[in-house]
């Protein structure tokens with residue numbers, strides 16, 4: 001299967017090339033040439049299939065030229081070693097918990113898959129690749145963890161000093177080996193600017209092959225479609241039409257869900273729930289796409305002012321606004337609404353939602369008011385302890401710290417402080 005650039009359908013590369021490049025030379029996102037629906041028998045018998053079997057069947061068509069079946073099975077076995085439970089909160093509402101992985105955020109699956117792919121592509125060779133990532137929190141932790149010890153890959157993470165949570169900082173800075181954490185005196189935007197500059201800097205590119213690990217990369221984006229199939233496996237017996245509500249920032253996760261729909265999974269509607277960064281909800285109301293500078297919220301992994309994957313979503317619905325509106329809605333919620341949803345969920349069902357999950361819950365209940373009768377699944381994308389201060393303050397409880405987090409909290413932080421782009425450049429050229 002080839003992937004083409006959304007800026008130029010003539011530019012086509014295989015899966016391996018798309019993963020190594022991340023983005024096409026014309027800055028277009030890579031998009032699969034075809035999405036061939038799976039046989040209906042697959043969906044008929046999905047309850048009897050393991051997570052690994054489901055994942056294998058779903059992703060094989062996209063990767064088969066560059067990942068032989070045996071290698072793909074091996075990767076999926078190693079990567080899907082935790083659970084994705086669907087927890088029913090009300091008669092027609094369930095949370096799909098995606099936070100049982102090593103860093104307790106849903107990005108673990110995509111990061112692990114991408115790490116295994118790069119590890120395979122560079123295995124045994126002399127060449128090395130450097131994954132350069134700016135992170136405001138969860139991405140860095142998942143990437144660092146996924147790539148730890150992967151041969152042929154160096155990871156360099158940039159994070160803004162003092163602006164990530166204690167837990168997140170520990171997840172970024174305590175791993176060692178092939179992971180280097182750079183603590184930037186500045187904001188997340190400064191980190192991101194430095195990374196973008198490095199990708200265009202010939203002096204660096206002569207020394208290193210650079211790639212990124214955000215959801216633009218097809219190896220991080222596509223495996224997220226597994227979640228929706230895993231949810232379907234668990235919810236199918238309800239015998240009702242299924243709708244998904246996905247807390248969205250760069251819209252990679254929900255976009256992968258739409259790929260699952262294209263593969264033939266019965267789902268009647270997708271709801272993209274956002275915080276006050278409402279570019280997409282506005283687009284759905286006005287038909288006009290106007291990116292904005294992001295504003296800070298309590299669901300900070302979704303503070304995105306120009307979601308990179310929305311163009312892929314439009315493409316999946318043939319760039320047809322009427323078709324898009326039939327299957328896709330988007331709503332925005334303030335921090336005040338998010339906190340009161342956290343309280344409501346806790347009071348009615350005893351469930352502790354993190355701020356991102358709470359935004360997903362709000363999207364779902366808003367949609368269901370007009371469309372009762374559906375079985376609604378919202379994605380719970382991070383464990384509540386990752387947003388401890390908000391959870392404690394809003395619910396008045398102290399959640400138990402899970403073992404993954406306890407382990408990392410006791411380790412020693414190792415980071416290299418940097419202030420300017422020149423600092424980054426000399427580090428990348430030197431090592």
Ligand SMILES: *Cc1c(COP(=O)(O)O)cnc(C)c1O
Nearest residue numbers: 248249250251252253301381382
């Ligand atoms: C990244 C992230 C999101 C947003 O996912 P997108 O694919 O960027 O829309 C939501 N919740 C959490 C906890 C995240 O880390």
